Amino acid sequence: MTMRSFGLIRQCCNALVRVPLAREKSPVSLPISHLSRSLTTAAEALKITYDEKSEVATMHLCRKPVNGLSLEFITQISIALEKLENERSCRGVIISSGCDNVFCAGLDINEMLRPTPERLEIFWKTLQDMWLQLFTTRLMTVAAITGHCIAGGCLISSACDHRVMAPNFKIGLNEVKLGIVAPFWLVDSVKNLIGYRQTEWSLMKGHLFSSEDALRLGLVDKVVPQDQVVLQAEADMAEWLQVPDSARHLSKTLMRRDTVVRFRSGREADLKTFVNYIPKESIQKTLHSYVESLKSKK
Numbered sequence: 167m168t169m170r171s172f173g174l175i176r177q178c179c180n181a182l183v184r185v186p187l188a189r190e191k192s193p194v195s196l197p198i199s200h201l202s203r204s205l206t207t208a209a210e211a212l213k214i215t216y217d218e219k220s221e222v223a224t225m226h227l228c229r230k231p232v233n234g235l236s237l238e239f240i241t242q243i244s245i246a247l248e249k250l251e252n253e254r255s256c257r258g259v260i261i262s263s264g265c266d267n268v269f270c271a272g273l274d275i276n277e278m279l280r281p282t283p284e285r286l287e288i289f290w291k292t293l294q295d296m297w298l299q300l301f302t303t304r305l306m307t308v309a310a311i312t313g314h315c316i317a318g319g320c321l322i323s324s325a326c327d328h329r330v331m332a333p334n335f336k337i338g339l340n341e342v343k344l345g346i347v348a349p350f351w352l353v354d355s356v357k358n359l360i361g362y363r364q365t366e367w368s369l370m371k372g373h374l375f376s377s378e379d380a381l382r383l384g385l386v387d388k389v390v391p392q393d394q395v396v397l398q399a400e401a402d403m404a405e406w407l408q409v410p411d412s413a414r415h416l417s418k419t420l421m422r423r424d425t426v427v428r429f430r431s432g433r434e435a436d437l438k439t440f441v442n443y444i445p446k447e448s449i450q451k452t453l454h455s456y457v458e459s460l461k462s463k464k
């Protein structure tokens with residue numbers, strides 16, 4: 167197998183002073199006063215490899231301990247996606263995790279705790295952009311879900327085209343448990359997979375589905391033993407790439423158009439809601455208690 171890492175991407179990912187690079191806006195400087203805590207450096211957090219033979223890249227999320235989506239991390243993901251999108255030979259990307267038993271635990275909650283208004287706004291815009299990139303990319307996208315996949319984690323997996331998950335983990339939108347509400351575009355992308363009622367019910371309860379229930383409902387496409395998830399994702403990718411790229415991408419665009427149109431017309435209002443709502447004292451209290459409960463479960 168011929169593997170090479172994308173030097174350019176690594177280079178970009180290591181230099182995270184100016185963000186975001188994503189479409190639909192110009193770069194802005196980051197207030198770096200509120201860097202969220204992680205056991206990994208920015209350089210280690212995202213590893214991209216490319217297999218020339220299969221024309222498939224792997225985006226390995228390694229922001230330990232749980233791949234919490236901080237501003238820096240989603241910026242890295244966004245830049246990497248853009249680079250891969252522009253790499254003509256690349257036809258697909260597998261998103262995998264380097265964190266034990268966790269695919270992604272969602273947004274890094276620290277981003278929402280006592281945030282500066284400026285950073286909060288950039289954070290949400292960057293997340294919106296990253297989601298749009300992933301949801302609409304020409305690349306075939308497969309999520310290799312080797313562990314829990316919660317809230318913002320489900321944002322990533324549900325934006326992909328195909329999902330392979332390991333058994334006995336949890337996946338879904340639990341935002342209400344944190345006293346917050348998932349944005350409409352994330353809800354739509356889950357609803358596209360599992361239908362209205364299951365989405366409404368799980369959203370209102372903050373219910374996380376087991377891998378097995380997720381398979382039954384269509385929130386994931388396959389459940390295989392944890393040590394086979396990546397291999398299965400690669401095999402499924404190869405099968406998917408037998409479909410001509412442009413026809414596949416046009417079909418995806420057709421199916422996702424309503425969600426994208428709704429997103430584009432609602433994203434400004436969505437941003438305003440987020441930046442107004444998160445700093446509220448009542449929300450801050452609930453978020454704080456949630457973080458405390460995570461720490462005290464040990």
Ligand SMILES: CCCCCCCCCC/C=C\CC(=O)SCCNC(=O)CCNC(=O)[C@H](O)C(C)(C)COP(=O)(O)OP(=O)(O)OC[C@H]1O[C@@H](n2cnc3c(N)ncnc32)[C@H](O)[C@@H]1OP(=O)(O)O
Pocket residue numbers: 231232234267268270271272273274275276314316317318319340341344346347348349439440443444457460461
């Ligand atoms: C109308 C109003 C509209 C308002 C608009 C609001 C919009 C809201 C945006 C909604 C979108 C997305 C929201 C989110 O994604 S919020 C995040 C939700 N995620 C979770 O609830 C997951 C929490 N984590 C867990 O359940 C567990 O950690 C785990 C993933 C099951 C793993 O368990 P584990 O036992 O293996 O590890 P654990 O010891 O719990 O965790 C290790 C350390 O990591 C910290 N941590 C875990 N998750 C997060 C996180 N999401 N952000 C930051 N930090 C996290 C945890 O506290 C441990 O830290 P420490 O070692 O104790 O210091």
